[in-house]
Amino acid sequence: MGLLDIAIIGGGPIGIACGLEAQKKGLSYVILEKGPIVNSLFNYPANMQFFSSSERLEIDEIPFISKEAKPKRDEALEYYRRIVTTNKLNIHLFERVESVKKLDGIFKLRSSKGNYESKNCIVATGFYDIPNLLNVPGEDLPKVSHYYDNPHYYAGQKVAVVGASNSAIDAALECWRKGAEVTLIIRGTEVGQRVKYWVRPDIINRIEEGSITAFYNSTVKAIHEDTLEITNEKGETKTIPNDFVLALTGYKPNFQFLEMLGIHITKDEKRLPEYDPETMETNVENLYLAGVICGGMETHKWFIENSRIHAKMIVAHILDKNHKRHP
Structure with a gap:
């Protein structure tokens, strides 16, 4: 050449x-x-x-x-x-x-x-x-992904979505609409302000009506085969049932x-x-x-x-x- x-x-x-x-x-x-x-x-x-x-x-x-x-x-x-x-x-x-x-x-x-x-x-x-890693035990399990493609894969499953940006919110809404039981793990106090303006009200409404569970001021502490440990700003730990983790943290x-x-x-x-x-x-x-x-x-x-x-x-x-x- x-x-x-x-x-x-x-x-x-x-x-x-x-x-x-x-x-x-x-x-x-x-x-x-x-x-x-x-x-x-x-x-x-x-x-x-x-x-x-x-x-x-x-x-x-x-x-x-x-x-x-x-x-x-x-x-x-x-x-x-x-x-x-x-x-x-x-x-x-x-x-x-x-x-x-x-x-x-x-x-x-x-x-x-x-x-x-x-x-x-x-x-x-x-x-x-x-991807920005969570750096927690269990992050290398097959059930954890830092990329998201199609919500059909998660139908009928307990899915934890980590993050509050556009990718995380889109994934949470799409998986919920395909029949997944969705939990959002959000490090801050609210859904990200940069989330698309036509999507942000949708996710807030789904959280407020109880269709999607959201834990604010929370981070992932550890990931296990069928559970997920999260902790809040007070240091309180909670274990929830879990099949898949979408760590969409950028x-x-x-x-x-x-x-x-x-x-x-x-x-x-x-x-x-x-x-x-x-x-x-x-x-x-x-x-x-x-x-x-x-x-x-x-x-x-x-x-x-x-x-x-x-x-x-x-x-x-x-x-x-x-x-x-x-x-």
Whole structure:
């Protein structure tokens, strides 16, 4: 393939946007994605509906037409797949990047299927890979999952959902509607304020009427084969019958990978990577960040709708550098 202008790590919506922009500007590039097209979206729950409307999920001003104002997961998968195939983007799927080293100003990438060299590198890997663990005894039992797909699996079962964000609340409601006996374990005092505005009243009503049991100010203490131990802010412990645990407590970026690249990350709880907000270039020259990865542990900060602009910012900066070198 020879020396590339840009190597893009991650084939989600923002990685695709970066590839589109590079292609439009005549730059050579490759997108390396460890799974299928928009792998993170593929792993979202089957019935998930986006918070954003379809036009806010568009990239490169390519229209996204959905049945409702807020599209479903499968509609998004179809939209981004058609962008990739119609534009014949140079994307390599099911190819995990294993290492990146910068030697003599050139990025040398080793993947599960080959080696690449590039003048510039963009990391657009998102944060959906690594779940925030409960770190309690029994978390490794087969009945525990940090991902949720289809509520049918839990019909007629006693299901504990840990968390108070959109993913947890969606799972609790869907499982209850399929006949599961649902218990919510919420660390705070209420259902999360960022829960979708049309969903939050629904879950509150189900809790208030007793259809779904909620334990506030509570955390999981231990998980057993057929029970679950929880504790509250007073230190009181309660054991409840349980068949399955959905620990939907959020996810985090692969900080180890970012640090391997030489990117500086703050030592506080936010774990923010260092980059120039005007160009998206990190402290490593010619290495850029794009998309939700920019927020570190603040995974609610960046979305498709407000980070799709990163593609144009990055490519414009690369072209500007090229022009200054070769006026």
